[in-house]
Amino acid sequence: MFNGIASAPRTTSASRPQEKLAQYPFLYIAPTQSYGLGLFTARPLASKDIAVRVRDPNYLRELRSHAEAHALGFGHTDIFQVGEDKFLLPFGGLDDFTNHSCEPNCGLRVFSDGFDMVALRDIAVHEELTYDYSTHQEHPEEDMPCRCGTPSCRGVIRSFSTLPVALRKYYLDLGVVAAFIAKREATGQAAF
Numbered sequence: 001m002f003n004g005i006a007s008a009p010r011t012t013s014a015s016r017p018q019e020k021l022a023q024y025p026f027l028y029i030a031p032t033q034s035y036g037l038g039l040f041t042a043r044p045l046a047s048k049d050i051a052v053r054v055r056d057p058n059y060l061r062e063l064r065s066h067a068e069a070h071a072l073g074f075g076h077t078d079i080f081q082v083g084e085d086k087f088l089l090p091f092g093g094l095d096d097f098t099n100h101s102c103e104p105n106c107g108l109r110v111f112s113d114g115f116d117m118v119a120l121r122d123i124a125v126h127e128e129l130t131y132d133y134s135t136h137q138e139h140p141e142e143d144m145p146c147r148c149g150t151p152s153c154r155g156v157i158r159s160f161s162t163l164p165v166a167l168r169k170y171y172l173d174l175g176v177v178a179a180f181i182a183k184r185e186a187t188g189q190a191a192f
Contacts, residue, residue, distance in 0.1 A: 024052065027094065027129075034147040035099040038128045045123040051106055052094050052129075054114040064089060066139060076144040081137055082110060083180050100157055101130035103150040107176025108136060120174060133157045135171050136178040160185075 025042075032038040045051055063086040064072070069079045072089070079087040080095070090096045095115065098106075105123050108131050109116045117129065130148070138159045146157045160168065160181045171177050172185060 024094070027052070029097050032099060032128060034149055037097055038099045038130075039094055039097045040126055040128050041123060042125060044125050045119045047119055047121050049119045049123075050116050051119055051123070052115075052117040054093060054095070057113050059114045060086075060088070060112055062089065063087065066141065076142055081139060081142070082178060085139075099128065099130050099148075100133040100146065101148045101150055102132065102146060102153045103148070104131045105129060106131045107171065107174055109175060110136070110178060118174075118176065120176070131176070132171065134160050134163055135176050136160075136181070138178070138181050138184070 028040050028042060029037050030040050039052075041051065060082060063082065064079075065085045066079075066087060069087045069089060074089055078090050081087050095108075095117070098117070105119060105121055105127065106117050106129050107120050109118060117131070123129070133144075134157055137157070138161060140159070142159065144157045146153055146155055160171075160177060161184075163171075168177075168185065172182060177185070
């Protein structure tokens with residue numbers, strides 16, 4: 001695993017991405033074919049390497065409900081779900097530039113004080129870092145079009161509970177599913 005990981009301090013949404021990138025000299029933001037800007041690696045990553053580690057005791061301090069986030073003008077692609085009706089707004093972190101893929105090369109492990117972006121397979125130099133947004137989404141109003149272009153593209157990014165059983169098991173076994181969703185899956189609770 002990559003051991004030279006810096007912790008990114010959380011600041012306001014006015015934070016400049018280049019300040020965060022300075023902590024990760026092997027990462028860069030560049031245009032993508034489908035999603036505008038994305039996060040890329042300038043060095044190879046091995047499966048299970050931590051590509052990005054963010055630690056901040058205030059990481060989950062400013063959560064909003066779905067209704068509050070939308071009332072503030074944030075849409076589907078702006079917010080990140082961390083609880084039943086708890087969403088993080090964008091704050092200028094590297095994760096704000098991480099795009100969805102139906103065949104992701106990374107997964108997120110979220111903690112109360114930040115997250116780790118973990119490589120799910122070997123990742124080549126100059127490859128975009130992606131994760132499956134459905135692994136952290138369980139809300140009936142958060143469906144969004146998918147333009148990832150992978151062979152297994154689902155066409156729409158939906159809640160975790162809508163994924164095929166085998167894919168849900170795969171992500172759960174890797175430990176890259178939001179804790180509130182994983183708990184629901186373990187107890188057999190219905191979504192929504």
